[in-house]
Amino acid sequence: xxxxxxxxxxxxxxxxxxxxxxxxxxxxxxxxxxxxxxxxxxxxxxxxxxxxxxxxxxxxxxxxxxxxxxxxxxxxxxxxxxxxxxxxxxxxxxxxxxxxxxxxxxxxxxxxxxxxxxxxxxxxxxxxxxxxxxxxxxxxxxxxxxxxxxxxxxxxxxxxxxxxxxxxxxxxxxxxxxxxxxxxxxxxxxxxxxxxxxxxxxxxxxxxxxxxxxxxxxxxxxxxxxxxxxxxxxxxxxxxxxxxxxxxx
Amino acid sequence: xxxxxxxxxxxxxxxxxxxxxxxxxxxxxxxxxxxxxxxxxxxxxxxxxxxxxxxxxxxxxxxxxxxxxxxxxxxxxxxxxxxxxxxxxxxxxxxxxxxxxxxxxxxxxxxxxxxxxxxxxxxxxxxxxxxxxxxxxxxxxxxxxxxxxxxxxxxxxxxxxxxxxxxxxxxxxxxxxxxxxxxxxxxxxxxxxxxxxxxxxxxxxxxxxxxxxxxxxxxxxxxxxxxxxxxxxxxxxxxxxxxxxxxxx
DNA sequence: CGGGTTATTGATGGTGTTCAAGGGGTGTGG
DNA sequence: CCACACCCCTTGAACACCATCAATAACCCG
Numbered sequence: 001x002x003x004x005x006x007x008x009x010x011x012x013x014x015x016x017x018x019x020x021x022x023x024x025x026x027x028x029x030x031x032x033x034x035x036x037x038x039x040x041x042x043x044x045x046x047x048x049x050x051x052x053x054x055x056x057x058x059x060x061x062x063x064x065x066x067x068x069x070x071x072x073x074x075x076x077x078x079x080x081x082x083x084x085x086x087x088x089x090x091x092x093x094x095x096x097x098x099x100x101x102x103x104x105x106x107x108x109x110x111x112x113x114x115x116x117x118x119x120x121x122x123x124x125x126x127x128x129x130x131x132x133x134x135x136x137x138x139x140x141x142x143x144x145x146x147x148x149x150x151x152x153x154x155x156x157x158x159x160x161x162x163x164x165x166x167x168x169x170x171x172x173x174x175x176x177x178x179x180x181x182x183x184x185x186x187x188x189x190x191x192x193x194x195x196x197x198x199x200x201x202x203x204x205x206x207x208x209x210x211x212x213x214x215x216x217x218x219x220x221x222x223x224x225x226x227x228x229x230x231x232x233x234x235x236x237x238x239x240x241x242x243x244x245x246x247x248x249x
Numbered sequence: 250x251x252x253x254x255x256x257x258x259x260x261x262x263x264x265x266x267x268x269x270x271x272x273x274x275x276x277x278x279x280x281x282x283x284x285x286x287x288x289x290x291x292x293x294x295x296x297x298x299x300x301x302x303x304x305x306x307x308x309x310x311x312x313x314x315x316x317x318x319x320x321x322x323x324x325x326x327x328x329x330x331x332x333x334x335x336x337x338x339x340x341x342x343x344x345x346x347x348x349x350x351x352x353x354x355x356x357x358x359x360x361x362x363x364x365x366x367x368x369x370x371x372x373x374x375x376x377x378x379x380x381x382x383x384x385x386x387x388x389x390x391x392x393x394x395x396x397x398x399x400x401x402x403x404x405x406x407x408x409x410x411x412x413x414x415x416x417x418x419x420x421x422x423x424x425x426x427x428x429x430x431x432x433x434x435x436x437x438x439x440x441x442x443x444x445x446x447x448x449x450x451x452x453x454x455x456x457x458x459x460x461x462x463x464x465x466x467x468x469x470x471x472x473x474x475x476x477x478x479x480x481x482x483x484x485x486x487x488x489x490x491x492x493x494x495x496x497x498x
Numbered sequence: 499c500g501g502g503t504t505a506t507t508g509a510t511g512g513t514g515t516t517c518a519a520g521g522g523g524t525g526t527g528g
Numbered sequence: 529c530c531a532c533a534c535c536c537c538t539t540g541a542a543c544a545c546c547a548t549c550a551a552t553a554a555c556c557c558g
Contacts (some may be wrong), residue, residue: 087409167344211514463546501556503554508552510548511548
């Protein structure tokens with residue numbers, strides 16, 4: 001069985017008539033990831049306020065959403081697929097800041113210009129909001145602002161945890177932290193599973209963890225030899241989660 | 250001249266009669282760092298709502314504010330001094346998450362339990378709020394929530410920038426990034442200066458940058474030999490800012 | 499002063515990078 | 529259906545950066 005068919009892409013939105021073939025909802029009311037997203041802050045009677053200013057964008061793999069430095073005219077909620085967020089140095093070094101999955105908000109800061117780039121790793125759907133209109137709505141709906149703040153706080157916590165990983169963890173620990181963290185992230189939407197989809201490439205993982213692609217590859221290869229994980233198409237299956245967690249002690 | 254006397258500690262609060270000898274304000278109305286803090290979101294007529302639930306705490310160097318995992322019964326605004334925020338691993342490795350300076354809010358996430366520890370590096374004053382009362386107030390004052398969100402967003406941006414430093418910068422670049430970044434941070438309050446106060450020790454800088462104390466010490470020592478910086482008590486003076494910035498290319 | 503902490507400096511070594519080559523999968527075109 | 533190209537991943541060998549270990553120096557406060 002291909003991992004694609006059990007990937008979290010689209011599975012978050014139930015297969016109703018209000019859902020397209022690719023899993024993107026056709027209306028906010030029928031949106032399956034609403035409860036994970038900012039939109040969930042609004043009641044059913046208010047959801048129209050969001051729907052009035054949203055429009056959906058479909059992305060193909062490798063398609064950019066915006067570039068670092070672009071004027072932030074729009075901000076986004078991911079509804080399906082995975083988006084890669086990254087910052088680039090002049091000499092080509094890259095740091096992947098994070099991976100946005102369905103429910104995640106991109107542009108939490110409501111800032112004038114994006115401080116990172118975003119592009120699609122997989123086929124993806126995102127809801128786009130005009131920043132000014134969204135900011136206006138936020139000004140009128142304290143619950144929306146509260147939700148936005150909760151999401152930003154949550155992101156801040158993830159960022160701080162990642163600082164520990166980048167600053168003080170060894171290579172093996174970093175990869176273990178990534179696999180376990182990513183499983184949780186995906187699991188919140190898809191339901192937890194021993195199979196972890198990895199829509200990002202080895203280079204992306206390396207750039208997220210501050211390592212090289214060779215180091216990531218070597219560590220995963222060793223874990224496969226040691227039967228800690230199993231190679232499956234576009235992902236890995238965790239055979240011995242305890243050994244992974246032990247790598248973090 | 251000692252750097253202490255020109256340190257940003259207390260200088261943010263003008264030397265009025267409403268200010269104690271150590272620079273801590275005696276009332277919110279006369280608080281000099283209000284404009285940098287969350288409290289600045291409230292107008293003069295609303296400041297009493299804050300004042301009603303605040304009480305001031307004075308800290309000596311090395312005195313803890315709270316520990317990782319503690320129940321977050323209070324949250325804080327720093328009014329003078331520097332607070333170190335850190336996370337610890339079981340085996341003694343440490344990651345300094347950040348340094349909180351006057352105006353900074355500690356506990357932005359309004360979460361149940363702290364995910365990091367905080368302790369004073371210098372003599373410091375902090376305003377303490379009961380978390381529940383503060384959360385209630387935030388619920389009644391959207392402007393306060395908005396300010397809280399703006400501060401959290403700003404922190405998130407700093408965290409993301411720091412991820413790049415930790416993930417992709419070489420040792421020398423990290424130290425340069427720290428010096429320049431810290432100068433800006435201090436400069437926002439104290440006014441920019443070629444003299445950078447360093448209330449934290451070398452070990453703290455190392456734990457912030459994901460390096461060892463020896464590496465930090467060697468790099469600073471070399472820059473002193475090369476007349477890029479000058480050693481002053483509890484800080485450094487920048488002689489050649491361009492060379493520092495060049496280290497970041 | 500003297501004791502303890504923190505910082506500096508030197509010598510050595512290890513973890514992860516760099517450089518290099520080959521393997522494996524996928525899509526395309528003949 | 530096969531051949532080929534391309535990209536990504538894997539694997540190996542050598543190296544470099546920074547960590548570690550160790551000793552001394554400076555500092556701070558009692």
